[in-house]
Amino acid sequence: MEENYNVGRLFKGGLAILKKKLQDINFAIIGLGLIGGSYAKALKNLKVKNIIGVDSNPIVAMMAKDEGVITETCIDSMEALQRADVIICALYPDAVTDFVKENVQNFKKNIIFTDVMGIKGDLLEEVDKFLGPGHDFVAGHPMAGREGQGYGQSAAEIFNGSNYIVVSRAQNKEENIAWLKSFAYALGCKDVVEVTPKEHDEIIAYTSNLPHVMAVALVNSESMNSNSKHFIAGGFRDATRVADINVALWADLFMHNRKNVVAEITKLQKQLGIWERALATGDREGIEHMMSIAKEKRKELFNAKNFR
Amino acid sequence: MEENYNVGRLFKGGLAILKKKLQDINFAIIGLGLIGGSYAKALKNLKVKNIIGVDSNPIVAMMAKDEGVITETCIDSMEALQRADVIICALYPDAVTDFVKENVQNFKKNIIFTDVMGIKGDLLEEVDKFLGPGHDFVAGHPMAGREGQGYGQSAAEIFNGSNYIVVSRAQNKEENIAWLKSFAYALGCKDVVEVTPKEHDEIIAYTSNLPHVMAVALVNSESMNSNSKHFIAGGFRDATRVADINVALWADLFMHNRKNVVAEITKLQKQLGIWERALATGDREGIEHMMSIAKEKRKELFNAKNFR
Numbered sequence: 001m002e003e004n005y006n007v008g009r010l011f012k013g014g015l016a017i018l019k020k021k022l023q024d025i026n027f028a029i030i031g032l033g034l035i036g037g038s039y040a041k042a043l044k045n046l047k048v049k050n051i052i053g054v055d056s057n058p059i060v061a062m063m064a065k066d067e068g069v070i071t072e073t074c075i076d077s078m079e080a081l082q083r084a085d086v087i088i089c090a091l092y093p094d095a096v097t098d099f100v101k102e103n104v105q106n107f108k109k110n111i112i113f114t115d116v117m118g119i120k121g122d123l124l125e126e127v128d129k130f131l132g133p134g135h136d137f138v139a140g141h142p143m144a145g146r147e148g149q150g151y152g153q154s155a156a157e158i159f160n161g162s163n164y165i166v167v168s169r170a171q172n173k174e175e176n177i178a179w180l181k182s183f184a185y186a187l188g189c190k191d192v193v194e195v196t197p198k199e200h201d202e203i204i205a206y207t208s209n210l211p212h213v214m215a216v217a218l219v220n221s222e223s224m225n226s227n228s229k230h231f232i233a234g235g236f237r238d239a240t241r242v243a244d245i246n247v248a249l250w251a252d253l254f255m256h257n258r259k260n261v262v263a264e265i266t267k268l269q270k271q272l273g274i275w276e277r278a279l280a281t282g283d284r285e286g287i288e289h290m291m292s293i294a295k296e297k298r299k300e301l302f303n304a305k306n307f308r
Numbered sequence: 309m310e311e312n313y314n315v316g317r318l319f320k321g322g323l324a325i326l327k328k329k330l331q332d333i334n335f336a337i338i339g340l341g342l343i344g345g346s347y348a349k350a351l352k353n354l355k356v357k358n359i360i361g362v363d364s365n366p367i368v369a370m371m372a373k374d375e376g377v378i379t380e381t382c383i384d385s386m387e388a389l390q391r392a393d394v395i396i397c398a399l400y401p402d403a404v405t406d407f408v409k410e411n412v413q414n415f416k417k418n419i420i421f422t423d424v425m426g427i428k429g430d431l432l433e434e435v436d437k438f439l440g441p442g443h444d445f446v447a448g449h450p451m452a453g454r455e456g457q458g459y460g461q462s463a464a465e466i467f468n469g470s471n472y473i474v475v476s477r478a479q480n481k482e483e484n485i486a487w488l489k490s491f492a493y494a495l496g497c498k499d500v501v502e503v504t505p506k507e508h509d510e511i512i513a514y515t516s517n518l519p520h521v522m523a524v525a526l527v528n529s530e531s532m533n534s535n536s537k538h539f540i541a542g543g544f545r546d547a548t549r550v551a552d553i554n555v556a557l558w559a560d561l562f563m564h565n566r567k568n569v570v571a572e573i574t575k576l577q578k579q580l581g582i583w584e585r586a587l588a589t590g591d592r593e594g595i596e597h598m599m600s601i602a603k604e605k606r607k608e609l610f611n612a613k614n615f616r
Contacts, residue, residue: 143541163538193538206531207539211547214522216602217579219609223514223572229609230471230501231515233451238546239519243606247599254595258587264531265584269577271525276573279566287562291555294524298551301527301537 022186028052028084029070030099032060034145035116036090037154040069042187045156052080060151081106089115093123093252101130110134112176116142118204118249119256120167120197136176139167141200142189143208149246159187166194205260206267212250213265215243330494336360336392337378338407340368342453343424344398345462348377350495353464360388368459389414394422394491401425401560409438418442420484424450426512426557427564428475428505444484447475449508450497451516457554467495474502513568514575520558521573523551 027043029036032055043051053070055061061073074080081087081103089096096115107113113135117123124139131137143163146153164184168177177194184192195203219240254261278286335351337344340363351359361378363369369381382388389395389411397404404423415421421443425431432447439445451471454461472492476485485502492500503511527548562569586594 143539145541163540165539191538193535203531203536203539206529207536207544208541210529211526211543213580213583214526214547215543215606216598217576217583218519218522219602219605220579220598221514221518221572221575222578223511223575224605227501228511228515230499231451231473231511232471232609233453233516235519235523235550236515237610238549239522240606240609241546242543243602244610245599245603247596247603250599251592251596254587255590255592258590262584262587264529265580265587267529267531268525269580270530271528272521272573272577275521275525276570279562279570279573282563282566284559284563288555288559290524290528291553291558294527294551295553295555297527297532298523298548301540301548302545302552 022183023047023049026050026052026083026085028054028081028087029090030054030087031056031090031092031095032064032070032151032154033090034149034151034153035142035158036088037064037069037151038144038156038158039088039090039116039187040064041154041156042159044069046186050083052084054078054081055151064151078103078106082108084108084111086112086114089113091115092249093117093119093256096123097126097130100127104130104132104135107132107135111136112179113137114140114180116140118208118253120200121256123256124167124169124197136171136173138172138176138180139169139197139200140180140184141165141167141204142184142187144189147241147244149249157188159184159189161188161190164189164192165200166192167197167200168194169197201257202260205257205264209254209257209261210264210268212242212245213261214268215240216245219243330491331355331357334358334360334391334393336362336389336395337398338362338395339364339398339400339403340372340378340459340462341398342457342459342461342466343450344396345372345377345459346452346464346466347396347398347424347495348372349462349464350467352377354494358391360392362386362389363459372459386411386414390416392416392419394420397421397423399423400557401427401431401564404431405434405438408435412438412440412443415440415443419444420487421445422448422488424448426516426561428508429564431564432475432477432505444479444481446480446484446488447477447505447508448488448492449473449475449512450492450495452497455549455552457557465496467492467497469496469498472497472500473508474500475505475508476502477505509565510568513565513572517562517565517569518572518576520550520553521569522576523548524553527551 027048029040032040032053040051040053051070052072053061053064054074058075064070065073072080089099091099096117113131118141120139124137127137142159143165144158146158166177166180181192335356337348340348340361348359348361359378360380361369361372362382366383372378373381380388397407399407404425421439426449428447432445435445450467451473452466454466474485474488489500
């Protein structure tokens with residue numbers, strides 16, 4: 001991977017353009033789980049007037065409406081979708097295509113359709129097949145989240161200071177891409193970057209999928225036993241936090257990004273091999289060198305963002 | 309490793325025995341860095357009357373005295389050590405033997421000597437060579453810490469809710485082992501366990517050394533570049549936190565535990581190999597199985613301690 005993602009196209013000026021009328025846009029949020037619920041709560045905070053919320057569990061949707069987080073829901077019919085200017089589909093990857101297929105007849109003629117999938121791959125084209133010509137699917141991936149899952153864990157604040165990846169394609173309208181970027185800033189995100197679907201999946205295999213593989217692998221090591229808990233400190237706790245994983249969601253993410261994740265595991269094993277050799281030969285200088293480099297890189301990563 | 313560490317000997321009743329007179333014990337703390345400074349601050353909070361503090365940097369010792377964290381220091385002479393009943397040596401592993409060699413003539417005839425080293429190995433016997441017959445070296449490893457290093461980062465609170473590993477040997481007096489356990493509880497630790505040096509080093513290779521290797525390896529992957537920071541979320545942040553590492557200290561720890569750490573890397577690679585095969589063959593069930601097991605284990609680890 002070259003360092004040529006379109007970070008130069010960071011779009012920092014757009015917020016004002018949209019801010020005035022953001023409140024008047026009709027939003028529909030599909031799936032009111034941790035991420036979808038967080039969008040709804042953030043939109044509510046932004047004083048958006050119409051927020052249509054849909055969830056496969058009608059009780060969740062009713063609760064969100066009762067709490068005033070959404071203004072309208074679709075229990076018996078999906079007709080309310082006909083009023084949406086922007087549809088944010090916050091479903092698991094494998095559920096998005098089916099949702100579009102079954103509901104596209106209720107989409108307005110011209111809308112921005114966006115998603116939150118942590119994988120893009122061929123899924124975007126799968127969805128495109130069912131969309132109309134005026135339905136611009138500008139993909140997105142908010143790098144935001146927290147422990148747990150479900151509406152109860154959702155919070156407007158998850159976007160604060162987060163990264164938001166806009167995954168654009170040749171057919172997307174420039175103004176719709178620009179709008180999604182502005183919207184991400186309005187949610188409170190700090191960095192908004194634009195990449196292609198291929199770039200997205202390659203990068204995410206490293207920055208997101210791999211840490212999850214590592215956490216699961218560490219916990220599943222043969223060395224883990226019922227006494228381990230007496231011998232852990234912050235390092236182990238942090239390294240394993242994401243092992244408390246949403247299995248259904250992550251099975252989708254891993255299955256659609258298999259090749260890239262294998263490539264990242266191979267690169268990690270290369271690093272572990274360097275460690276093994278340095279330890280086996282008692283190469284103190286080599287060990288110090290690896291640590292010094294990592295320390296600098298880690299500081300650069302997070303001091304730059306003041307994000308610990 | 310079998311599940312036979314002496315966790316059954318958890319010593320929860322001892323606190324009251326010592327609490328009354330803890331204040332009257334003369335302590336010496338050697339090394340006022342993050343860990344040593346934290347002991348001194350915790351002892352001060354516990355109203356210990358005499359806390360002798362020593363640091364290779366006299367300015368640090370003077371500052372600690374000025375702040376009232378220690379009551380006495382040794383700038384020109386180490387004679388103050390002659391009053392210490394308990395010496396807590398909070399130096400890096402490779403500095404402990406030299407300290408004892410050079411200062412044992414100032415130790416009282418009968419003392420408890422303890423350390424904080426994250427590795428025991430042959431170092432305990434190295435130190436023993438220079439100790440007198442009444443100097444009982446009961447080794448310890450507080451599983452406590454925080455980011456950064458040095459006196460400025462020290463805090464009494466690092467012990468709160470932490471694990472404390474007492475590393476006992478056949479020659480240690482039972483009452484001194486019992487005292488160190490009580491002391492750990494007095495500091496605020498939640499679990500105190502007793503193991504042999506061999507058990508300690510094997511277990512720590514997994515619970516402490518390995519997560520540090522993993523964090524360094526992840527940051528040092530070829531996939532890291534100057535744009536990576538735009539694509540990270542909490543998972544990457546947590547997985548790499550300890551890559552901001554104290555290089556000199558960790559070089560000591562790794563060099564003295566090489567064989568065990570290599571064994572742990574091998575076990576981790578076995579898990580990564582299972583991931584690679586499951587991904588390569590598209591074995592969704594296998595991936596879900598690994599994640600489900602890890603999720604349960606992770607919950608058990610931390611829900612039991614209510615420690616996230």
